[in-house]
Amino acid sequence: MDAMSAKHTAAGSSATTTGIADFDAIVVGGGHNGLVCAAYLARGGLRTLLVEARHAVGGTAASEEFAGAMVNICNCDHITFRTTPVIEELGLAGHGLRYLEVEPAQVNMSWSGGAAWASYHSLEQTLDSIGRNYPSEVDGYRRYVKAAMPAVQLVFDAANDPPSVRGLTRKVLAKRGRGVATMLRWSRRSAADVMREFFTTDALQGPGMLVGPMVWGISPEFKGSGLGALTYALRHVGRVGRPVGGSGEVPRTLRASFEAAGGVVRVSTRVEAITCEGDGVRGITLADGTEITAPIVVSACNPHDTFLSWLRNPPSQAHAMVQRWKAIPHDDGYESKLDAVMTAVPHLRAAQQAGLDGDLTATYAIAPTIADMHRGYEMMAAGRVLDRPGLIANVPSVGDTTIAPDGRHVLSLETLYTPYGLPGGWASSTEPARWLDLFADLAEPGFKDSLVEWRAMTPDRYEREFHLPHGHATSFAGGPLAALHNKNPELTRYETPVKGLYITGAATFPGAGVWGASGRNAAMTVLRTL
Structure with missing residues (x-):
């Protein structure tokens, strides 16, 4: 000092x-x-x-x-x-x-159907969850994490200093070069190609692309997006937590x-x-x-x-x-978020089919197919939203009782891609209500009846209320x-x-x-x- x-x-x-x-x-x-x-x-x-x-x-x-x-x-x-x-x-x-630890960190689902599978910090727990319903994907996941985890560790370490050739070289040498080959190869490819190298089902390919390239606002088919395929490995290197x-x-x-x-x-x-x-x-x-x-x-x-x-x-x-x-053009917003206060915790059928019962703290990643993601990205130019968009949902009040009154719970439901330039504007749009209906269709009966009040944070509101152009x-x-x-x-x-x-x-x-x-x-x- x-x-x-x-x-x-x-x-x-x-x-x-x-x-x-x-x-x-x-x-x-x-x-x-x-x-x-x-x-x-x-x-x-x-x-x-x-x-x-x-x-x-x-x-x-x-x-x-x-x-x-x-x-x-x-x-x-x-x-x-x-x-x-x-x-x-x-x-x-x-x-x-x-912080409250979130385990499992993520429950992964596909609009194509089938049971969910869970991402844990523990690799073995994750493989066990995959193996229950997608046994043919277990070996691919092992190969994936073997390639991806050293690259994630390098990304995390590199982020903690201003980037320089000398600094990055020092970090690479300290790790004996682990992670560099993956970073070089994947950074030249599309994230979709990387996923297809390891996985064959929509259930494994889609959720990783939802919380990677879709969250970034790009198509997973874009060349150079390959580091977006590191998303599953993030949860094995780092730990997901939520502030109390x-x-x-x-x-x-x-x-x-x-x-x-x-x-x-x-x-x-x-x-x-x-x-x-x-x-x-x-x-x-x-x-x-x-x-x-x-x-x-x-x-x-x-x-x-x-x-x-x-x-x-x-x-x-x-x-x-x-x-x-x-x-340099300034891109439009593409992400919306619904906040709802409810009297009960929703339970999704695909999670229950996978043995993930009870009130879960995990985040649900409900993913379109890679083909639909690419189509959805292209649809944004015309101000259109996929019939079955990417949904990222959680109920943080399950683990944290300080954020809701007794007898109430909070739902967070993010939706991708939702273009800023929606024809007719967002104020009168029925799209947000449709997303709630889509989520309700995945849940056990009674979800809509449990809703007390909800709101939609759409790109126009982020611009108006948070000064995001x-x-x-x-x-x-x-x-x-x-x-x-x-x-x-x-x-x-x-x-x-x-x-x-x-x-x-x-x-x-x-x-x-x-x-x-x-x-x-x-x-x-x-x-x-x-």
Whole structure:
């Protein structure tokens, strides 16, 4: 901490033409990566301000009250965040963060029919579940995990540092090269081709593609999507858990850690501009005209907003970057989520057929065939949704009684692909009700009667309520190898050509999901340059 304090002194003495800066660092955007970054900067000795446009921090990692219960804005299954040092280094347990283990982690189903099978952290338990109804797939799964698990371990390790050739080489050597061959081969192929190499049934092929490429918003047939086939192996290397009290406990405890280190949070504060002076950043201007100065600004928001809407008078060395981002299209949102409060836990027949009885904490992955996934991706251009879309469902109140009143349960039902540009708009659409009907058809009788109240979070609402343009958060594509040779280097280096301007968030390495590695890496990059 002494070294960091010395850096704080150097940063704090930076002056603008009007005098000493108001803060050493400003973080724009209070999603979980912004909070992680801000907390590390504050603990590194920098006087740090975090500004958030919404009334609360957390972004889509937050939870909020609905119908007397606590619901998560996005799915509450956390794997990657728990593979980082963030929880320990920022002391989040001391601020009340606790996880419930989810076992089995996932119950896998196909719209094609047949019994479900379960993904456990234990490989042997998973193989046993597969073998009960799909014995011909057991050997393929063994071959799959033998290839995939070392690659997942390498991905997790690589994500915990800013990517560099030297750093990745060191990690590869430490693992004696394990995982590299798979990463190289699979990154050149489509995820669908990888699945077909190991599995022959829709029951094994589909769910892995649902929680991989479909969640990414791409077709599993796309060349270069092969690392999306690592999804089953993630659950054997990492452990799926859910924060007690909902996903929002992560941003709550991150904010507590940040403020305990002297950080300042301002919510309901919209940024109008990121200002420059000379060859560096000057600070930010708020929507009400207030200027706040700092020699360091970290944007944890969409790069299109950062570079094209907010950046004012950038120095000449940044012009090429700005022009490059003008040519990069911003994708539309494709994911929706239903939240429902119920009087009973739904039981799906395919799970019961597989011997998975009772109230399950696991997430159900209800997958279309690979062919239908590809067709569904193409249908989005016309604003259409598959008759049987991808569904990702869980009832987090089964394991966590703190999020619902007595006698009530919470259902989370994510649906893919659901295009932003739905003809006629989402407000009057009957699509969300249809998804509930589809889920009801898979459940034992009585599910619809148990519903007390439900809502649909569709792409238009994510845009309106969470400031995601077209309901979509730009996400980094590719693994560690892509990070070394990226045509947009600011996404992997976190540093921009504007002195003192950095970025973090889902658009940067290692990508989307509640991970936190990007925020930590960005903070490490800032602190190393001081």
